[in-house]
Amino acid sequence: MLGNPQSLGSAVVEAFRTHSRGADIQLVVPDDTSPLPAGAVGIDFSDPDAVIRWRGDIFPEGSTPVGVAVINLLPMLDSFQQSGGGDAKASDRLTTWMLNILRSFEAPMRQAASGPGAVFLNVTSLNGRMGFDVAAPVPVVQASSVGMSKTASKEWPGVQVKNLDLAFSLPATAQVEQILVELRAGDSLVEVGVDERGRWRVTGQATNALAQPVAPLPFDQHSVILITGGANGVTAAVAERMAEECQPRLVLVGRSPLPIPEPADSAALVDIGPLRTYLIQSMRSTDPTVKPAAIERRLQRILKDREIAQRLAAIRKAGSEVEYHAVDVRDSVAFGALIESLYAKHGRIDGVIHGAGVVEDRLIRDKSQESFSRVYHTKVHSADVLAQKLDSANVKFFVLFSSVSGRLGTAGQVDYSAANEYLNKLAAHLDHHWPGRVVAINWGPWDGGMVTEELKRLYRKQNVGLIGQVEGADCLMNELRRADDSSPEVLIAAGDAQALENYAGLKI
Ligand SMILES: NC(=O)c1ccc[n+]([C@@H]2O[C@H](COP(=O)([O-])OP(=O)(O)OC[C@H]3O[C@@H](n4cnc5c(N)ncnc54)[C@H](OP(=O)(O)O)[C@@H]3O)[C@@H](O)[C@H]2O)c1
Numbered sequence: 001m002l003g004n005p006q007s008l009g010s011a012v013v014e015a016f017r018t019h020s021r022g023a024d025i026q027l028v029v030p031d032d033t034s035p036l037p038a039g040a041v042g043i044d045f046s047d048p049d050a051v052i053r054w055r056g057d058i059f060p061e062g063s064t065p066v067g068v069a070v071i072n073l074l075p076m077l078d079s080f081q082q083s084g085g086g087d088a089k090a091s092d093r094l095t096t097w098m099l100n101i102l103r104s105f106e107a108p109m110r111q112a113a114s115g116p117g118a119v120f121l122n123v124t125s126l127n128g129r130m131g132f133d134v135a136a137p138v139p140v141v142q143a144s145s146v147g148m149s150k151t152a153s154k155e156w157p158g159v160q161v162k163n164l165d166l167a168f169s170l171p172a173t174a175q176v177e178q179i180l181v182e183l184r185a186g187d188s189l190v191e192v193g194v195d196e197r198g199r200w201r202v203t204g205q206a207t208n209a210l211a212q213p214v215a216p217l218p219f220d221q222h223s224v225i226l227i228t229g230g231a232n233g234v235t236a237a238v239a240e241r242m243a244e245e246c247q248p249r250l251v252l253v254g255r256s257p258l259p260i261p262e263p264a265d266s267a268a269l270v271d272i273g274p275l276r277t278y279l280i281q282s283m284r285s286t287d288p289t290v291k292p293a294a295i296e297r298r299l300q301r302i303l304k305d306r307e308i309a310q311r312l313a314a315i316r317k318a319g320s321e322v323e324y325h326a327v328d329v330r331d332s333v334a335f336g337a338l339i340e341s342l343y344a345k346h347g348r349i350d351g352v353i354h355g356a357g358v359v360e361d362r363l364i365r366d367k368s369q370e371s372f373s374r375v376y377h378t379k380v381h382s383a384d385v386l387a388q389k390l391d392s393a394n395v396k397f398f399v400l401f402s403s404v405s406g407r408l409g410t411a412g413q414v415d416y417s418a419a420n421e422y423l424n425k426l427a428a429h430l431d432h433h434w435p436g437r438v439v440a441i442n443w444g445p446w447d448g449g450m451v452t453e454e455l456k457r458l459y460r461k462q463n464v465g466l467i468g469q470v471e472g473a474d475c476l477m478n479e480l481r482r483a484d485d486s487s488p489e490v491l492i493a494a495g496d497a498q499a500l501e502n503y504a505g506l507k508i
Contacts, residue, residue: 001046002101002494003073004029011176012038012071015296017182021065027060030077045074045097048369052104057278059108064310068109069183072101072149075142076166077123083137085426086384088332089143092373093249098148099372102364104416106156108303113158119183120161122149130166130202131425132489135391138429140422143289146191147421152407153190155364160186166196168204189408208493210474218396218437218483223248224346228329228356232304234472235401238310240466241473243320246306248320250315251342253335253356259305266302272363277370329382330374339389346377351388351480354383354423355401359450361412373414380422387426390450393435399478400427402440404460404500407491424489431488444500446472464503465495 001009001016009027016025018248044050059068063457074080074097079090104412105120112118124142131138146163164182165173178194185466191199213407225242229235230252239250261267269275279298283290308324315322331337342349358378360371383400390398404419405413420442427440445451445459459466467475475492479485 001025001027001071001073002029003075003205004037004040004076005073005076005078008076008172008175009035009040009073011172012073012179013039015176015180016449028054028250029494030074046093047098048100048103049099055104055108062097065108065111065115065473067118068105068112069119069121070101070105070109070181071183072120072122074098075122075145080141081125081139081168082141083139084429085140085390085422086379087141088381088384091144091380091384091422092376093375094141095144095372095415096146096369097366098145098412098418099364102148102152103367105151106365110156112382113156113486118156118159120152120156120159121150121179121182122146122161122163122465123166123179124163124489125168126193127195128165128170129200130163130165130191131428132193132202135432137432140429141474142423143425144380144418147409147417147419148352148414150190150404150421151411151414151417152364152380152409154367154409155213155414156409161190163191165191165193167193170195172473176414177406177489191376204491209478210471210475212478213481215285215481215483217245217480219246219248219351219464219480223396224251224254224342224348225249225351225353226251226349227353227399228253228343228386229307230353231256231311232353232467233355234443234446235353235449236307237448237469238353238355238476239322239472240311240314240318241477243315243318243322247319248350249346250320252324253327253329253338254308254324255326255328256304256308258324262302262305264496269407271290272303274300276300322378329385330377332381332385335382335385336389339385343391349395350391351399352386352400353401354386356382357401357416357419358451359413359416361416363412364414369413372415375459376419376422379419383423383426387430392430392436394436395434396436398427398430398434398436398438399476399479400424400440401477402427402436402442402489404442404444404491404493404503406440407442407489408500422425427488436486437480437483438488439479439485440489441476442489442491442493443467443472444491459503462503463495463499465499466494467492467494 027040031044109118129135225248231254319457400423402420402423405417422439427438
C-alpha cells in the first residue's frame with residue numbers, strides 16, 4: 001500500500017487486515033510525511049536505490065513467489081490535487097515516483113503472476129469518471145500515473161493492472177470498500193471510475209472521421225495559427241492543408257534551425273541510396289575514422305532539412321504567410337516568451353495545434369529517468385505553458401496531438417503514454433473552462449512522421465492500419481469543423497478495433 005492521503009491508506013490497511021486474514025500488508029508513505037502514520041514506513045520514492053532496497057526487504061532475491069497486490073494511492077496525495085495542469089514540479093515528482101515503483105516491482109509481480117497472482121491497482125481522484133463528463137475541475141497531474149499503469153498492463157502479461165478513479169466526494173468508507181471490490185473483481189477492465197452515481201468504464205462512440213460536417217472551418221485568411229512540431233512530420237502535413245484551405249498566417253515551432261541551402265553536389269542526389277554513398281565517400285575522405293552512426297546522422301539531418309524547406313515552400317505556394325521559430329518547447333521561459341511576442345506582433349492567436357513530440361521506446365525496466373523526462377517534458381511542460389499563456393477567451397481551437405498510446409497504453413512507451421494521457425486530461429479540464437474547442441486527438445499510427453520505415457513494416461505485419469497523410473489532414477479539418485462537439489478526447493485510427501489492440505500490444 002503506497003501513500004496515505006487523508007488516512008485512506010491506514011483505513012485500507014485496517015480493512016485488509018479484517019477481511020484478508022493471513023495476508024501481510026504494509027503501508028508505505030513518502031519519507032517527508034509528517035507525522036508518520038502508525039505502523040507506516042517512510043521511503044524516498046524519488047531515489048531508485050531506496051525503492052529497490054525496500055522492495056528487496058519485502059521480496060528477497062530467490063524467495064518463493066507469493067500473491068502480490070500493490071495499491072498505489074500516491075496520485076491522491078494533496079500535492080497532486082491541484083485543479084488543472086501547470087505544476088511541472090508535482091508532475092515530475094509523481095512520474096519519477098511511479099517509474100521507480102514500476103521498475104522495481106516488475107520482477108516480483110511478474111513472478112507472482114505466473115503463480116498465485118498479482119494485481120497493481122493505481123488509484124486516482126480525477127473526478128470519479130476518469131476526467132470525463134463532469135463540471136468538477138480535473139487534477140490533471142494525476143493523469144500521467146494512469147498512462148504509465150496502462151503501459152504496464154501491456155508489458156506485464158498476467159499481472160492484473162487496473163486504474164481506479166474515485167470521486168473525491170465519496171465518503172471514506174465507500175472509497176475503502178471500492179478499493180477492496182476492485183482488488184477482488186478479477187475482471188479485465190484497465191480503467192474504472194466510481195462516483196456517487198455508480199461505477200463507470202470508458203466506451204467509445206464510433207463515427208466516420210472522414211465524413212465532412214457541414215459547418216465551416218473555424219479559421220480564415222486573417223487568423224493566426226500556432227503549430228508546435230510543425231516544420232516536418234505529420235503536423236507539417238496538417239499545416240500545409242490549412243494553408244490550402246484558407247491561407248491563415250501560420251507560425252511553426254521546432255528545434256531545428258532553419259535549413260541553409262544545401263550544397264549543389266548533394267542537392268542533386270534526390271534518392272537516399274546515392275546520397276548515402278556520396279556521404280560515405282565525402283565524409284571518409286576528410287576523416288577516414290568516421291563512424292557509420294555519424295554518417296547516418298548527417299543523412300537524416302539532410303533529409304529533415306529538405307522536408308522542412310519543402311514544407312515551408314509548399315505552405316507559401318498555397319498562399320499562407322508562414323513564420324518558423326527555432327525554439328525548444330521544453331524551455332518554458334523561451335517558449336512562453338515566443339507566445340508573448342506573437343501576441344505583441346499579431347495581436348491574436350486564433351488556433352493552436354500542439355504537435356511537438358519525440359519517442360524513445362524502451363520497456364519500463366530499461367527506461368532511464370533522463371529519457372523519460374525528454375519524452376514527457378516535450379509534450380507536457382509545453383502544453384502547460386500554452387494553457388497558461390494563451391488568451392483563452394479568444395482561442396477558437398486548441399488541438400493537442402495525443403496518441404492511442406495515451407488511451408490504451410503501449411508496450412515500450414511508458415513515458416509517451418504518460419505524456420499523452422496528461423494531454424487527454426488537460427484537454428478535458430480546459431474544454432470545460434474555455435469558450436473555444438479544446439480537444440486531444442489520440443492518433444493511431446500515421447504513414448509518416450515518427451513512424452519509420454522499419455515500424456511501418458512491423459505494423460503491416462501485425463495488421464495495424466496506417467493513417468495516410470491526406471486522410472489524416474482531412475480528419476483533422478473535419479474535427480475542427482465540429483466546433484460544438486463536447487468530446488475533449490477523440491481517437492482517430494485506421495483499421496478496426498482489433499488493429500488498434502494489435503498496435504497497443506506490440507512487443508518492442
Ligand atoms: N506519426 C504518428 O504516427 C503519430 C501517431 C500518434 C501521435 N502522433 C503525434 O503527432 C505529433 C507529431 O508527430 P510526427 O509523427 O510528426 O513526429 P516527427 O516527424 O518526429 O515530428 C515531431 C516534431 O516535433 C518537433 N519537436 C520535437 N521536440 C521538440 C521540442 N522540444 N521543441 C520543439 N519542437 C520539437 C520536431 O522538430 P525538431 O526536431 O526540429 O524539433 C518535429 O517537427 C507528435 O506529438 C506525436 O506524438 C504522431
